[in-house]
Amino acid sequence: MAKKIKAPKHVPHKRENIESEYVLETRNLGISFGGLKAVQDVNLKIKKNQVYGLIGPNGAGKTTVFNLLTGVYQPTTGSFYLNGEDLTGLSQEKINRKGFARTFQNIRLFNNMTVVRNVMVGLSNQPEYKCTLFESIFRLPRHFIAERKMRKRAKELLDIFGLLDERNNLACNLPYGKQRKLEIARALATNPKLLLLDEPAAGMNPNETEDLVNTIKYICENFDMTILLIEHDMKFVSGLCDQITVLNFGTVLAEGDTKEALNNPEVIKAYIGG
Amino acid sequence: MNKKEKFFSVMKKVGTGAQKFSKNYLNYTVILAVMLVFTIFALATPMKDSTALLFQKITVAVILAVSLNFVVGFLGELSLGHAGFMAVGAFLGGKLSTILVNALGANSTNIFILILSLVLGAVCAAVCGVVVGFAALRLRGDYLAIVTLAFGEIVRVVFINSSYDNAINKINATKLPEFIKNFFAKILELLDFGGALGLQSPSFPKKKMYILVIIGFLLILFTLFVIQNILKSKTGRAITAIRDNEIAAKAMGIDVTKHKLMVFVISAAFAGMAGVLFSYANKPVSASSFGYNYSIEILIMVVLGGMGSINGSIISASLITILNEFLSKKLTGDNAIYKDLFYAVILILVIIYNNAPALKNLREKLNLKNLVGKLFNKIFKRKPNPSSVASDAARWDVVPTKIEMNEVLSTDVVIDYTGENSADIDERGGSDNGKEN
């Protein structure tokens, strides 16, 4: 039906796994919309248990990188690897199942579902809660076992974020800060190897931010997690990230240790203006 | 065992089953109870034909409304072709029962044949559900609604022209070998659904209609069993997650394709079953009964009962069917048109009341939403404190009314230009909320 006659000259990427010591490695990752190169030549290398920052002025292409990594957009150039496994060109849900989980800049919760059910949606694909549709419909034992286990796990996750008491409230009724936390909890529920946080501290007051920093640290340690985050709050970034990449106009401006990169004159110029 | 003892032993079994159900599943209990009372009455005294016929209509309407609600209320997609699925079930099931009854020389009330027809009707409708479901993968909102409407019309046109006497005559007039002529004649005969007049499939006589009603009640229970169990499982959470925010659902690893297809297929299958029930109660089965207007009638039941409320659908389908029956007897002549006007006005008012952003405060103050469902919850099931209202087991009763749903639905068209899994998402609805980056 949909013949590829009209398709843009997009050569399908042939997936090849590589040897890599990094949790996430991207090679020359880029995308162009029409003629506009929104992101080009991004090479990220993120080690295990690292909290990696992706910063840059507005419109630098940070969220686009996230969208590329999570399969929302398909890269026009380059590829990316999770522990050496090539994930380029996979669909969003497949990438998630491989081990990428993300939050959104504009919160995207399942608003008309309760908090605990939001998290349970994230748990759906875990092998330990496996039960088929048939088992669910006919209420076979595995359904109940899976449900009980999922609920327990969801409560544990909510407890970490201090949301346990809110678990039966609708997600849309939560205050803003808690909605952010719920999004992270929900992302964690998919048991990712890499967590992508898109401006997790946006709109939070200093107390909440500090709280969040602690939570992220906690996650990193206790969940054996690697985190890639986008943030504008430099204090937040320097307090959390050991390495960062600075994007500007879709290209990498600087990368490396947080302090060094932030003191890079190019970066300061990009931020302060020039 | 004599008839009476047998009856009581069955009753006892059903009784214990009912008690067990009533702990968690109120609607099963009520429907079971109604069914039992109906059965007792049907068996004990010959009931009026009109009563049995009315109940027959109610059972069909309830199955249709609940299955449509599965798509509209829970998946959040508008289907204007539900009558089309029903037509597929009615015609194919009816055709099968016609063939079987003729071939086996069986009675038209043969339950075995009825069950086979129900299965075939459901399967064929489900296949159509796959077709429409595929459209649902690429389209959303208004566009999908139009596709479902178009589907319903196509089904209607195909069935209304499904009389091939002329074609057979033309083939017979050619000089083809006899066996080819016979072959074509056989094929066309198989595809013949009566055309303009409709299919005269076997149906239950009025006096036996109560059997069809009981089967209808059992099918309602089956519908509820399947749909409610799906909704109260991880699949159901995934479906409501897709409704609430498709992009986030994908990011949570939910296979949107699979779930959307599944919802359309299941909903279509039940509509198909309702169609078979319909074909067993009506003669002829005419394609003109399954037009766009009938789809709208089902939609009205769903909307008035509350999108996303199964109990609401059951109640409103029953009440509207009874009201229709009552009004069509009471309103004669020109007055009958007022019924349509009434439904149209009620539909508009209910939607505005439930959805208008400006009425949010009023809504919260009056809190009428799902009034009946809430009354049910209040009286039967849930503790009266507010946290229990939000108890997650009951949360599938919630209707999306917030702007957020707009966010989901505003992206009408998902196009896949590359033919791969690229995620170019066409924005047609234009988002109203400035939150987007």
Added chain:
Amino acid sequence: MDLLTIIINGLSIGGIYAMIALGYTMVYGIAKMLNFAHGDIIMVGAYTVVLLFTTSPTVGIISALVLCVLVGIIVEKAAYRPLRGASPLAVLITAIGVSKLLQSAAQIFIGSEPKGLTLNLGEIRLGSLHISVLTLLTILISVAVMAGLTLFVKYTKMGRAMVAVSEDRGAAQLMGINVNSVITVTFIIGSALAALAGVFLLFKSQSVDSTFGAMPGIKAFAAAVIGGIGSIPGAMVGGVVLGFIEAIFAATPLRDYVDAIEFAILIIVLLVKPTGILGKKRREKV
């Protein structure tokens, strides 16, 4: 049937579809809603003309325009505006309700029997070919309307405001555009086009009943989609394409399946190229 006749028949019905589709496309492009009641506004217009035709056709046509515009404004204010910002599902269901409301109101006020008139505008004969004056008028006026709309959108302040609202309602509002009034104007234009289409449709069929506009309305929406919704020339192209499809299939043994074929084409277009022939593609930000 010879080819020329098919072409003329196609243009004649296609012109009317185009006129309706123009209204659809305007409303859909700017108000972002599928106005199911558009077809029924056509019916309102046609009824007005029929009832006033014996008095004076001109008065009939003018009152049809006025009444349709009034109905359009009332419907927009009373039924659609309260739902601005609500889910499109709700708006769509309301539109269906409005459509049913107009139909049953027409039945109550005018009756379920069709009303008719007899009109003969004559025809032009070119050899064996007969072209009715009405067909020529239909084509001319729909082209003129399309041109007028294009100019209006391009060169007037209100037109540019419409484009802005259709591109991004939020941003347009921030730029000081009164979105409400833009949408009202859209509905006025759409309803006026519906009235015009109603007049031509009536002159063609010479009879009207309460479901007069329903089918042409849905088909014209199909035309708008095929042409590319939101695109003014697209509506024109879509309408003519649909008119040709109808005329061509009417001459084949498949004629009884014409509706099904048109809807099948609609589905295929939506699945393969949802932006239609002349529509453009946009992407959503995540």
Added chain:
Amino acid sequence: MKLKRVFAIVMTIVLCFGMVAVLASCGNNEVNYAENNTKIKVGVSGPLTGGAAMYGIAVKNSAQLAIDEINAKGGVNGVMLELVAADDKHDATLVSTTYTTLYEGGCQLFLGTVTTKPGIQFKDYATEDGIFYLTPSASGDDIPYADGGFQMCFTDSNQGTASAKLFNENYAGKKIGIFYKADDDYSVGIKNNFVKNLDASFGKIEEASFTGDTSLFDSQISMLKDCDVIFMPIYYTPASQFMKQGANIVKADAVYFGCDGFDGIDAVDGFAIDTIPQEVSYLSHFDSTATEGPAADYIKAYKEAYPNEPLNQFGAAAYDCVYAMVAALEKSGEEITATMSAQDMSEILLAQFKGGFVFNGVTGKCEGENKSTITWNADGTVDKEAVKYVVKEAGANG
């Protein structure tokens, strides 16, 4: 918690009892004629609203007219009649309501349904209950049956055959076109039989069709424009639209030839039939333009009683139906009471109608002041003479 559960059970019981009460009030299946009936009830199911309302309303009014006349003359052996009309909107699914309304409401004489589609369901129910009906206008081939379903109108196939016969005799050598409605059983039924019985000498027949509510016939007119005679087995509304739209395109000396559905075409709203140049005629069992004779008497009486209501052959047939059933009852010589059951009355009627009952009515061919002669075949079909009526001669006068 516990209280709630108890309450739930109580509520369920109350609900069930409520239903019991509802069902009980419905009573059992036996219709109590002795209690309900003081007059003989005549039941008819027809479209009183919707697109086909003009037929149902004409039937209802005409039946009422006949009943009023009979009552004024003292009823059936002194027992008065009463009409019960139920609205089926030409929808087969509503027959379950209309039939039970009539039957359970105590009707004893049945006019069946006005249209064919609901009529099939009606026939099923009537067979089950052992009810006789004489339908004025449900012309489908499936409607009549030997054990109780009789027709006052011709069946579709008989109309098709009769028309073909007329064509074979009158229009030999002309180019024939057919314009029919593909999704209407009436139209398709007549058309198929017409084509089947047409002489082979006519050569190729142009067929054009339409479906649904379409009112634009450009393509169909283009296809039929060269035909000399256009056969139109359709109702008058689309026929009038076709004629108006094709006035200048179709041959000016062509003939539009219709069936009983044409009856009333000269009274269609907004259709100035004199402005079209072609001839319009039809084959029917009733002449609604009659100015003298029994048909004219009926028309006059109808117009006096219902000046603004639709008048067509459906009504005339219904008028005849009521008179025919009453005549049959009177002829039987049995004692007729208002409290007889429908089954008993049906038995009497069936015996009469199957036993060579002859009725003189306003439909069929009336010679001068004499009423027509109508008899019935054992299979329920009617035997009377159809007449070709010319509504309008060729040539435009307007």
